[in-house]
Amino acid sequence: MTTDTQRLQTELGDLKARLKRQGESLEFLQIISKTFVSLSLNDKSAICDTFNSMVSSFMDARKSATLLLSTDGDGYDVVSRQGVSDPKELSGSEANEVWRWVISERIARFVDGEDLRSRSPSLFEIFPDGFACVPIDIREQPVGLIVLADKVNGTEFSGEGLEFMSAAAGIVAVTLTNAESHAIQEGLIKSVEQQAKEAQRVAQEREQALEELDRKLEIIERQRFAIQELSTPVLQLWDNVLALPVIGVVDTRRSAEIMERLLAEITEKQVRFVILDITGVEVVDTRTADHFIKVIKAAELLGSTCILTGIRPAVAQTLIEIGVDLSSISTLRNMQEGLKECLRRMRDLNSNDVEEI
Amino acid sequence: MTEISDTFRIPIIKLHDKLIVSIQMALSDRLVMQLKDDITTRIERVNITGLIIDVSGIDVMDSYISRALRDMGLIARLMGVRTVISGLDPMIAMTLVEMGLDLKGVSAALNLETAIELLDRKPAKTRGKGAAA
Amino acid sequence: MSDTRQQILEILGGHMSAILARSVLSLSISWSKVDPNRLRPGDDNRLLAELEKGCRLYVRDDTLRQTCMEQMQTLLTINGHTLPPPEEPPRLTRVPVLGESDIVDARGIGRLVCNKLGFSGAMQIKVATAISELARNIVQYADKGEITITTLNGNRRGIEVVARDEGPGIADISLVMSDRYNSRTGMGIGLKGTRNLMDEFDLKSTPGKGTEIRVRKYMD
Ligand SMILES: Nc1ncnc2c1ncn2[C@@H]1O[C@H](COP(=O)(O)OP(=O)(O)O)[C@@H](O)[C@H]1O
Numbered sequence: 001m002t003t004d005t006q007r008l009q010t011e012l013g014d015l016k017a018r019l020k021r022q023g024e025s026l027e028f029l030q031i032i033s034k035t036f037v038s039l040s041l042n043d044k045s046a047i048c049d050t051f052n053s054m055v056s057s058f059m060d061a062r063k064s065a066t067l068l069l070s071t072d073g074d075g076y077d078v079v080s081r082q083g084v085s086d087p088k089e090l091s092g093s094e095a096n097e098v099w100r101w102v103i104s105e106r107i108a109r110f111v112d113g114e115d116l117r118s119r120s121p122s123l124f125e126i127f128p129d130g131f132a133c134v135p136i137d138i139r140e141q142p143v144g145l146i147v148l149a150d151k152v153n154g155t156e157f158s159g160e161g162l163e164f165m166s167a168a169a170g171i172v173a174v175t176l177t178n179a180e181s182h183a184i185q186e187g188l189i190k191s192v193e194q195q196a197k198e199a200q201r202v203a204q205e206r207e208q209a210l211e212e213l214d215r216k217l218e219i220i221e222r223q224r225f226a227i228q229e230l231s232t233p234v235l236q237l238w239d240n241v242l243a244l245p246v247i248g249v250v251d252t253r254r255s256a257e258i259m260e261r262l263l264a265e266i267t268e269k270q271v272r273f274v275i276l277d278i279t280g281v282e283v284v285d286t287r288t289a290d291h292f293i294k295v296i297k298a299a300e301l302l303g304s305t306c307i308l309t310g311i312r313p314a315v316a317q318t319l320i321e322i323g324v325d326l327s328s329i330s331t332l333r334n335m336q337e338g339l340k341e342c343l344r345r346m347r348d349l350n351s352n353d354v355e356e357i
Numbered sequence: 358m359t360e361i362s363d364t365f366r367i368p369i370i371k372l373h374d375k376l377i378v379s380i381q382m383a384l385s386d387r388l389v390m391q392l393k394d395d396i397t398t399r400i401e402r403v404n405i406t407g408l409i410i411d412v413s414g415i416d417v418m419d420s421y422i423s424r425a426l427r428d429m430g431l432i433a434r435l436m437g438v439r440t441v442i443s444g445l446d447p448m449i450a451m452t453l454v455e456m457g458l459d460l461k462g463v464s465a466a467l468n469l470e471t472a473i474e475l476l477d478r479k480p481a482k483t484r485g486k487g488a489a490a
Numbered sequence: 491m492s493d494t495r496q497q498i499l500e501i502l503g504g505h506m507s508a509i510l511a512r513s514v515l516s517l518s519i520s521w522s523k524v525d526p527n528r529l530r531p532g533d534d535n536r537l538l539a540e541l542e543k544g545c546r547l548y549v550r551d552d553t554l555r556q557t558c559m560e561q562m563q564t565l566l567t568i569n570g571h572t573l574p575p576p577e578e579p580p581r582l583t584r585v586p587v588l589g590e591s592d593i594v595d596a597r598g599i600g601r602l603v604c605n606k607l608g609f610s611g612a613m614q615i616k617v618a619t620a621i622s623e624l625a626r627n628i629v630q631y632a633d634k635g636e637i638t639i640t641t642l643n644g645n646r647r648g649i650e651v652v653a654r655d656e657g658p659g660i661a662d663i664s665l666v667m668s669d670r671y672n673s674r675t676g677m678g679i680g681l682k683g684t685r686n687l688m689d690e691f692d693l694k695s696t697p698g699k700g701t702e703i704r705v706r707k708y709m710d
């Protein structure tokens with residue numbers, strides 16, 4: 001019994017660790033894509049360099065190299081490398097033979113030291129413990145490969161690591177193909193930015209005379225903002241739960257503000273649940289109800305669940321009389337009940353992971 | 358002469374049993390159509406169970422784009438793949454709601470991590486929970 | 491008829507790709523607020539200054555760029571004196587909508603203008619989304635047309651967007667604006683959505699003649 005439980009617990013621990021690692025690699029891949037898009041690298045070697053260092057640091061590899069098919073198509077050029085002192089060793093004819101061989105498999109794989117020794121003594125010297133590699137395919141044609149070796153913590157390259165490498169290689173391939181379009185895009189963005197700056201400068205010059213007035217207006221604006229903030233506090237009730245107690249009259253302007261603030265907070269704090277508490281709202285008409293429904297829908301589009309609490313009896317009565325349909329929305333008595341419900345659902349989310357085992 | 362519109366493609370990454378599309382640019386209609394085709398072919402060719410479309414870099418979402426995203430979700434579902442949209446900008450979400458649009462047929466997640474969680478959960482249990490209707 | 495816009499494009503096209511030429515020109519037009527086909531005295535220099543900035547990015551070779559600028563200068567000097575003065579007010583940006591790729595341009599420019607005016611992020615997105623809907627309708631149903639974006643500086647600051655085309659027009663306006671309308675081409679929600687996003691919405695359409703949709707969004 002105890003051993004069973006222990007075994008299950010270890011398995012659960014393992015699974016959680018793997019899930020976490022999976023999440024990390026996804027986030028990392030996203031960072032890589034974002035980096036490439038935002039840097040708009042147009043140069044093959046710059047792309048490979050950035051990429052090589054990002055991937056090798058994620059995989060904790062001391063040695064890494066990115067090779068691309070040379071222009072004559074005969075061998076491979078070392079476009080980027082880390083921890084490998086002499087690039088010539090990687091592009092000799094013996095090495096090229098090995099690259100051709102690993103690329104022909106078309107998948108990410110690990111080549112162990114023994115296997116390597118028999119194929120290429122000189123590569124074996126550089127990678128005595130073998131290496132992991134993945135081909136870079138553009139339109140189903142291999143155009144190069146990425147080689148990683150010598151993990152810092154001494155572990156092996158696992159199946160997940162190799163899968164991560166394939167996904168990463170996919171990104172390089174797309175980036176290389178897109179490089180030319182990036183060049184054009186970069187130009188466009190630059191020209192827009194430059195012109196925006198120029199326009200701003202001109203505007204500033206003109207508005208110098210109005211500066212004093214502006215400053216006063218700004219102070220007033222800031223005070224208004226502070227008052228607004230006070231009247232719609234967004235509270236963090238729990239790790240994953242925000243609460244928004246709405247007090248007073250909700251007109252179109254107020255509701256727009258509420259919506260904007262709440263949604264921004266959801267995204268910023270990445271919360272899964274929101275409690276919209278309207279205990280402090282005494283009058284609700286069709287428009288107000290419509291505003292609440294909109295906030296709730298928008299929150300759900302972001303991936304957050306919204307619960308409406310604190311509908312007063314008189315308000316409930318009006319809602320039914322004017323025919324507002326709130327049936328698609330979870331409604332509960334008060335904020336406490338709302339929080340309990342959120343915690344229950346959160347527990348459900350977590351226990352589901354266990355059921356999956 | 359190179360036209361951006363003729364060469365640029367939105368990357369689709371396969372990771373484990375999922376396809377991940379990260380949209381980091383303003384979407385032209387051509388890019389949208391291309392993406393729809395690309396996703397469909399990829400789903401057909403590789404064995405996956407989930408599709409995540411990360412829209413955190415999108416500039417606006419009008420009725421055409423939101424319909425296309427919904428269609429991608431519906432097509433994927435017909436092919437046995439569930440779709441989650443992640444990282445929608447709050448201001449875009451608000452705009453969608455004010456226009457009267459929704460993304461029926463796809464779920465929403467705050468970020469990639471929760472998107473994966475959502476997909477890894479049992480389909481039957483997912484319904485009515487966390488996901489946008 | 492001499493189309494200065496087209497002629498500038500041809501000159502630029504000799505030095506860069508067609509798409510770059512188009513974007514350099516459309517950005518120069520929107521930033522200088524000069525319509526090449528309606529040049530007033532002084533306009534040519536403002537437009538040329540913007541064009542030069544674009545050329546500096548894409549025509550790296552100094553002598554080539556100089557040639558290109560000289561060609562455009564000559565063109566604008568000749569055309570500038572033969573064309574009638576414009577009747578349009580100056581705080582206006584025109585975006586021709588001739589094809590699918592202009593939709594992204596139009597909404598991007600709309601967003602920039604809102605940003606310059608100090609609109610909040612949410613408002614910028616709303617206006618950009620509305621422009622996207624109107625521009626797409628032009629491409630889908632009227633083939634081509636034009637979007638103009640005007641800043642409003644009266645007692646209510648804001649922005650006005652007008653989408654104009656000479657397409658087939660809308661026969662039954664109340665039908666397409668009704669809740670039950672469902673189109674086969676899209677979601678049938680572009681116009682209704684635009685109306686919801688903006689503060690003012692005005693649709694005029696004559697079957698066989700064309701459509702003009704005028705919308706406004708105010709800052710406060
Ligand atoms: N510029 C236009 N010229 C002609 N018809 C138009 C134009 N814009 C819209 N329409 C008509 O109005 C209908 C509603 O447009 P819209 O609300 O944008 O929905 P959708 O484009 O999704 O059909 C369209 O289906 C079309 O028939």
Ligand SMILES: [Mg+2]
Pocket residue numbers: 623626627676680681
């Ligand atoms: Mg439309």
